Amino acid sequence: MKITFNINGEPRSIDTDGEAPLLWVIRDGLxxxxxxxxxxxxxxxxxxxxxxxxxxxxxxxxxxxxxxKEITTIEGLSQGDNLHPVQQAWIDEVVPQCGYCQPGFMxxxxxxxxxxxxxxxxxxxxxxxxxxxxxxxxxxxxxxxxAAALAKQNPSE
Amino acid sequence: xxxxxTLYALFLGICLSSLILWSSDDPTASPSAEPPTETKETxxxxxxxxLTHQRCVNCHPAGDRPRKGDxxxxxxxxxxxRGNDGHGLQSISCGTCHTTENNxxxxxxxxxxxxxxxxxxxxxxxxxxxxxxxxxDPQRNGGKSPQEIMKHLTEHELVLWAWEPGIDAEGLPREKxxxxxxxxxxxxKEWIASGAIIPEA
Ligand code: FES
Ligand code: FES
Numbered sequence: 001m002k003i004t005f006n007i008n009g010e011p012r013s014i015d016t017d018g019e020a021p022l023l024w025v026i027r028d029g030l031x032x033x034x035x036x037x038x039x040x041x042x043x044x045x046x047x048x049x050x051x052x053x054x055x056x057x058x059x060x061x062x063x064x065x066x067x068x069k070e071i072t073t074i075e076g077l078s079q080g081d082n083l084h085p086v087q088q089a090w091i092d093e094v095v096p097q098c099g100y101c102q103p104g105f106m107x108x109x110x111x112x113x114x115x116x117x118x119x120x121x122x123x124x125x126x127x128x129x130x131x132x133x134x135x136x137x138x139x140x141x142x143x144x145x146x147a148a149a150l151a152k153q154n155p156s157e
Numbered sequence: 158x159x160x161x162x163t164l165y166a167l168f169l170g171i172c173l174s175s176l177i178l179w180s181s182d183d184p185t186a187s188p189s190a191e192p193p194t195e196t197k198e199t200x201x202x203x204x205x206x207x208l209t210h211q212r213c214v215n216c217h218p219a220g221d222r223p224r225k226g227d228x229x230x231x232x233x234x235x236x237x238x239r240g241n242d243g244h245g246l247q248s249i250s251c252g253t254c255h256t257t258e259n260n261x262x263x264x265x266x267x268x269x270x271x272x273x274x275x276x277x278x279x280x281x282x283x284x285x286x287x288x289x290x291x292x293x294d295p296q297r298n299g300g301k302s303p304q305e306i307m308k309h310l311t312e313h314e315l316v317l318w319a320w321e322p323g324i325d326a327e328g329l330p331r332e333k334x335x336x337x338x339x340x341x342x343x344x345x346k347e348w349i350a351s352g353a354i355i356p357e358a
Contacts, residue, residue: 021262041263041326042254043232057254060263065256108249115247126238127248 005066007032008076018064022056023047025063026073034074034103038131045130048104048111049073055111074103077110085154086110089147097134105130109144118148201356203336203344204310205285208292210334212319216273217280223273224281226325227332243272259323266331268318275299289355307349311342 004013007030014029021040026032026049035058038046042060049058050072051065077084083091086109096102105128112119112127119127124144132140198206207213215224221238222231237245237253244250255271274280277297280288291297292306301309310316320338322331334341348354 019262042265043326048253054250055248055253060254060260060265061256062258062260062262112248127246129237129249 001064003063003067005069005071007071008073014063016063018062020063021059022049022061022063022066022071023058025066026058026071032073032075036100036103038101038104043131044101044104045108046101046104048107048130050107050111053111053114055108072107074107077106084110085150086113086143086147088150089143093139093143093146095136095139095143097132097136101130101132101134102136105132105140109140109147112144113148113151117151119144199356200344200348200351201285201289201354203340204348205288206336207319207334207341208280208288209285210319210332212322212332212334213316214280216315217278218273219279219281221276229281239273239276243275259321261324264324264326264328266318266323269314271315286355286357289353293353293355303349303353307345310345 001018002013002015003018003025004011006012007026012030014025016025016029023035023037026035027037035049036046037059038044040059042057045057047057047059048055050056051061051069053070078087084106086106090096090102090106095105108128108130112123116123116127121141124141128140128144211224211227211229215226215229218224218229218231223237224231237249237251240246240250245253251271251273254265256265256267257269257271258267259265260267277299278291280291283291293303295301298306317338319334322333324330336344
């Protein structure tokens with residue numbers, strides 16, 4: 001079936017099996033490889049994207065549901081050359097180890113800060129439940145607080 | 158040969174006469190009737206077999222997180238707290254992983270309005286009588302009348318999902334409740350129509 005949506009601000013149409021995971025469409029159909037495949041069963045969060053501003057695990061999201069939606073992947077998180085506060089904080093705190101899980105964590109964090117601009121540790125524990133096999137959780141926590149502070153300095157981001 | 162025939166006729170005669178004698182004890186009884194061994198399950202019994210099944214209880218858990226699977230386990234990675242409205246938290250909600258239908262690729266179940274029941278409708282660890290009392294109590298059931306409860310149990314897609322539970326992440330079909338959807342719906346309607354009597358504990 002033909003599915004039409006906006007991805008990272010650009011209109012795209014693609015012919016695909018409507019039941020196929022949106023993750024496959026994004027990676028293999030649109031060649032956007034930033035979003036990762038981890039578990040394939042909505043358990044790890046490596047494939048997290050935003051659909052109409054809400055975080056979604058794209059390995060468990062049929063492509064047909066993307067029709068007419070606004071989709072953001074890690075490639076679209078920044079505004080041109082202006083990094084999103086989450087990306088800047090991730091660089092500042094040198095968060096990644098192997099890096100595989102990190103796009104998913106950054107997308108989950110961006111979604112969190114939109115709802116809770118100044119999250120407590122408890123908010124982070126409850127809302128960020130992705131999995132990092134390199135256990136970079138400690139640095140991530142610091143980066144999430146830093147991203148909240150950066151976003152406050154520059155509220156337009 | 159003749160002796161054999163005579164013996165055979167004699168044996169047949171004995172069998173027949175004992176059958177006549179036996180049935181003459183109660184001329185109204187059918188020779189094949191067996192005494193009933195099971196008492197018929199009441200509509201309440203049938204309804205509660207479903208409501209206490211894990212397909213229902215997993216989303217009516219004690220505590221704040223959904224149960225998962227046929228063994229009703231809890232995992233942190235998949236255990237998003239109930240939140241204020243049963244749909245999860247501000248940035249991570251049921252809809253982060255679940256859609257309005259089962260997903261055979263990921264094994265993630267789905268149905269319209271996928272959510273946890275409110276805390277006042279915790280069923281896990283409760284008896285059948287406690288569940289029924291709670292379900293019919295407007296203070297705890299969200300102010301629902303018996304008719305509204307009937308509608309919820311017999312028409313809500315999330316409830317009826319129990320009979321279309323799909324496959325899990327290993328590709329194995331999830332267990333369905335032990336009573337068919339048709340019999341469950343009939344039982345609920347009969348129980349409510351006859352006054353929603355909750356038996357003594
Ligand atoms: S790959 Fe989607 S949650 Fe793990
Ligand atoms: S940095 Fe390696 S899995 Fe998270």
